[in-house]
Amino acid sequence: MPIHHFLDIDALDRKTLRALIDTAAALKAKGRVPKSLKLPSAPVLAMIFEKPSTRTRVSFEVAMHQLGGQSVVLNGQDMQLGRGETVADTARVLSRYVDVIMLRTGPPQTLTELAAHATVPVINGLTCRSHPCQVMADVMTFEERKGPIKGNTVAWLGDANNVAASWVQAAARFGCKLKIACPKAFAPSPELLAWAAEEGAEIEVGDDPMAAASGADCVITDVWVSMGDADERKRNERLRPFQVTAAVMAAAKPDAIFMHCLPAHRGDEVTAEVIDGPQSAVWDEAENRLHVQKAILAWCLGAKLMAPKPVRARRAARAKPARRRRASR
Secondary structure, X not given: OOOOOEOOHHHOXXXXXXHHHHHHHHHHHHOOOOOOOOOOOOOEEEEEEOOOOOHHHHHHHHHHHHOOOEEEXXXXXXXXXXXXXXXXXXXXXXXXXXXXXXXXXXXXXXXXXXXXXXXXXXXXXXXXXXXXXXXXXXXXXXXXHHOOOOOOEEEEEOOOOHHHHHHHHHXXXXXXXXXXXXXXXXXXXXXXXHHHHHOOOEEEEEOOHHHHHOOOOEEEEOOOOOOOOOOHHHHHHHHHHHOEOHHHHHHOOOOOEEEEOOOOOEOOOEOHHHHOOOOEOHHHHHHHHHHHHHHHHXXXXXXXXXXXXXXXXXXXXXXXXXXXXXXXX
């Protein structure tokens, strides 16, 4: 049986990604893990952190607990990995102890090397190139609030960082339009945009935040200074025009939502008025990391994903009692 790695959104097909979102939504709605989602007995997750974390650590640890398993937290500097052991040897050893590995790191090469030598599934908890777990939670949050994301418009303002890169991949896989507004020096890589174009994704990249937000169903941003970024003052100056304000949200559709992967810096990339206002979906977005990661873990561990009932079937089920009541009168 092939190993189910979750490394990047572009590595998976539309059907699998859709099933992961649907399973996450079903798990959230049920409030528990159903018996139909069969998992190995007491699975163990190893989490390697070479980057700081709040949401990734807590959501993965709670997710694994709710699935009936347990987690082992490993800090890169506390492992032999920090003393020169190769990533390949670490992968081989951990594969003998645990059922799945999650890595939060900087260089994407570390992730790919770990996955290449592990004999258990590997999950991308973040690299400097992408953050797929976050964007899967973002897609789930959008659909909770506004229905299917396909055909809708998402606006990204600010640094086109690793989260934005995963949004480019998501636009290709889920069929939404993505409008990115950023300084030219902070734009997505030409290689990523070329891939998106080949996949038929509708991506616009410009430097006008109001134009990007105009008519959008969702406006998203992230911190201007990420882990490892230098020249904080210069970055803040160049990105200041891309702050998400009430005026930016007013340019979007009246029912548009605002998302941010957190942590947020009020007064920098977003105003307090927006992130704490009625259009903000950031707390649902943060919660949905838990549900998406339960679905990803279950899939990695070989469980059959949950499919929602077809819309027509749900409508028919609601209609039948009404017909019976009319017939009895």
